[in-house]
Amino acid sequence: MTRNAPSTEDKIKEAARKLFVEKGFGSATTRDIAECAETNVALVNYYFRSKENLFQAVFQESFAQTFVPIAGILNDDLPLEVKIYKFVDQITDLLKRAPMLPIFILSEMRGEHAPMCQAMQQAGAMQPADGFRKQLEEEAAKGHIRPVDARQVEANLMALVLFPFLGMNILKMKHQMSDEDFSKFVDERKKVVPETILAYLRSGLV
Amino acid sequence: MTRNAPSTEDKIKEAARKLFVEKGFGSATTRDIAECAETNVALVNYYFRSKENLFQAVFQESFAQTFVPIAGILNDDLPLEVKIYKFVDQITDLLKRAPMLPIFILSEMRGEHAPMCQAMQQAGAMQPADGFRKQLEEEAAKGHIRPVDARQVEANLMALVLFPFLGMNILKMKHQMSDEDFSKFVDERKKVVPETILAYLRSGLV
DNA sequence: CTTATTTTTAATCATTTGCTTAATGTTTGA
DNA sequence: TCAAACATTAAGCAAATGATTAAAAATAAG
Numbered sequence: 001m002t003r004n005a006p007s008t009e010d011k012i013k014e015a016a017r018k019l020f021v022e023k024g025f026g027s028a029t030t031r032d033i034a035e036c037a038e039t040n041v042a043l044v045n046y047y048f049r050s051k052e053n054l055f056q057a058v059f060q061e062s063f064a065q066t067f068v069p070i071a072g073i074l075n076d077d078l079p080l081e082v083k084i085y086k087f088v089d090q091i092t093d094l095l096k097r098a099p100m101l102p103i104f105i106l107s108e109m110r111g112e113h114a115p116m117c118q119a120m121q122q123a124g125a126m127q128p129a130d131g132f133r134k135q136l137e138e139e140a141a142k143g144h145i146r147p148v149d150a151r152q153v154e155a156n157l158m159a160l161v162l163f164p165f166l167g168m169n170i171l172k173m174k175h176q177m178s179d180e181d182f183s184k185f186v187d188e189r190k191k192v193v194p195e196t197i198l199a200y201l202r203s204g205l206v
Numbered sequence: 207m208t209r210n211a212p213s214t215e216d217k218i219k220e221a222a223r224k225l226f227v228e229k230g231f232g233s234a235t236t237r238d239i240a241e242c243a244e245t246n247v248a249l250v251n252y253y254f255r256s257k258e259n260l261f262q263a264v265f266q267e268s269f270a271q272t273f274v275p276i277a278g279i280l281n282d283d284l285p286l287e288v289k290i291y292k293f294v295d296q297i298t299d300l301l302k303r304a305p306m307l308p309i310f311i312l313s314e315m316r317g318e319h320a321p322m323c324q325a326m327q328q329a330g331a332m333q334p335a336d337g338f339r340k341q342l343e344e345e346a347a348k349g350h351i352r353p354v355d356a357r358q359v360e361a362n363l364m365a366l367v368l369f370p371f372l373g374m375n376i377l378k379m380k381h382q383m384s385d386e387d388f389s390k391f392v393d394e395r396k397k398v399v400p401e402t403i404l405a406y407l408r409s410g411l412v
Numbered sequence: 413c414t415t416a417t418t419t420t421t422a423a424t425c426a427t428t429t430g431c432t433t434a435a436t437g438t439t440t441g442a
Numbered sequence: 443t444c445a446a447a448c449a450t451t452a453a454g455c456a457a458a459t460g461a462t463t464a465a466a467a468a469t470a471a472g
Contacts, residue, residue, distance in 0.1 A: 008449075023317040026232025030430060040451065045431055047449095067376070100316070107313030109375045110306070111229040117379045126380050151381055151391070152398045156366060158373070163365030166372055169315045170273070173323045174332050175357055185357070192358045192406075199409035200402040214419080236460060246421065251461060 009047045011037040017058045021104040025055055025113065059108060059116070063125060066101045069094060070158065075131035080139055081198060083132075088161055088193045092186055095165045102162050129154055136201075145201040153197065160193040215253045217243040223264045227310040231261055231319070265314060265322065269331060272307045275300060276364065281337035286345055287404060294367055294399045298392055301371045308368050335360055342407075351407040359403065366399040 006014070015037035019028040030051050034041045048054035073087045095102065109117055120126060133150035140147040164171060164186050172182050212220070221243035225234040236257050240247045254260035279293045301308065315323055326332060339356035346353040370377060370392050378388050 024230050024232050024313065026230050026234075027317060028232075029428080031428085041429090041431075042433090042452085043450065049431095051430065103312055103316065106309055106372055106376070107230065110309065111233060114375060117375050121379050126376070128380060149394070149398075152394065155370060155377065155395075156398070156402060159365040159369030160362060162373075163369055164361060166312055167364070167368075169320060169323050170312070170332070171361065173327050174334060188355070188358065189361075192355075192362070195409065196362060196402060196406040199405035200398075203401065203405035203409075235458080237458085247460080248422085248462080249420065252419075255461095257460065 008037075008039060008043060012039065012044055012047055013054070013058060016054050017062065020055060020058055020108075021062070021100045024104075025108055056116075059105070059113075060120070060125075062101050063105055063120060065098070066094070066105060068125060071127055071129050074129040074154065074157075077131075080135060080145070080201075081194075083135075084157070084194045084197055085190075087157065089190050091161045092190055095162070096183065096186065099165045099168055103166050103168075106166070139201075143205070146204050148201065153201070156200070157193070157197060160189070160196060164189065214243075214245055214249060218245065218250055218253055219260070219264060222260050223268065226261060226264055226314075227268070227306045230310075231314055262322075265311070265319075266326070266331075268307055269311055269326060271304070272300075272311060274331060277333055277335050280335040280360065280363075281333075283337075286341060286351070286407075287400075289341075290363070290400045290403055291396075293363065295396050297367045298396055301368070302389065302392065305371045305374055309372050309374075312372070345407075349411070352410050354407065359407070362406070363399070363403060366395070366402060370395065 012033065015033045016028070019032050019036060022028070023032075030041050030044050033054070034044050037044075044051075044054065048057065070087075070091060073083065073090060076083060076086075078086065129150070132154060136145070136148055136150045136153060139145045164182075168182065171177065171185075175181070175185075177185065218239065222234070222239045225238050225242060228234070229238075236247050236250050239260070240250050243250075250257075250260065254263065276293075276297060279289065279296060282289060282292075284292065335356070338360060342351070342354055342356045342359060345351045370388075374388065377383065377391075381387070381391075383391065
């Protein structure tokens, strides 16, 4: 019982994902993609009408795969400390499976594709983590943590989790890391990052 | 007394910097660059021999401008707390003047240009922050902070300072920020980030 | 001034790139 | 079974792109 052979359309989309993520929109050609998908250029346009169209399809899936889970976990109904550990743990594991997605998304969200941002905002793909904000306010009211700007805390969390993947190449080189070393490094951050966030939230309490 | 008219070569390099940073290597064409520099394509190749060559020149300058100061400040001879505040303050101001540099550098350091990493490593453009590591060890020995992995602390610092610029577009959209709002946001981080780092370093002390 | 060198221009070449077309093969459903 | 819809292929087009050339213009040197 062999796995279902993927449809041509799916093979093209997967090839496109690989190449767009690896080289960026401008440097990946339709012929690259066709070859990588083991078909020809005509089929790429037959299924997706244009390179731009294909890119949109790939980008939106990638975006949903990366940034939607992030807001999701933050709005979960969990105790603050548990939530933060869960967030770091799950996002880290997600990114270990697709380490280039963040840099792909952020880098394509410039220049001619910058307007996509707005489009996706309106599509509701990016709801603010309102539950998280309220939770921080409640915990502060109870005196469990100090009063904070939720946007700053959220940015800190995202920064600490995403950055090692965004700067993976530089990081690996700077510290002469093998793939395995890097994997260990981000695993260690499953402790470091929550401790950092919680230390900030709890610092300066009377 | 008007400022020296920039040479054609410099006008081309500046135009290239603007367009490479804005659109990436693959999406910026030599004709774009020539037009933006108010010359013609032949001159681009006359001064730089090839698009790839021009890119290398621009990239290396941008890299030096961004990542060398970072390691520099960390190795300065300053008390830990002062150093951290200075680091965040200076790098933030630097990035406010060139907010797209980080995403440019990280995004171009993939695909066909990934080998540049190694080349720049060997050129010594990326010395590890050894002074910072020793300082952290000494402070830990004195009991002023807890024992830490310097690489993790350094990564945290870089992450917290760089990330808002890397994710500028998403951030501005998610929180409906104007340019001014964003500027305020990163200025507030001049307090938030050092407090976060220091809270971590001082947490769990007996 | 004259010659040599450097800089600039316009025209052009060879490829590449996104996309289309027309013909052929394959599947599906009535 | 047969036609209608779908899938695939090879060939090619027009525009864009990186690079070059040869000649003209500007600048520097003797």
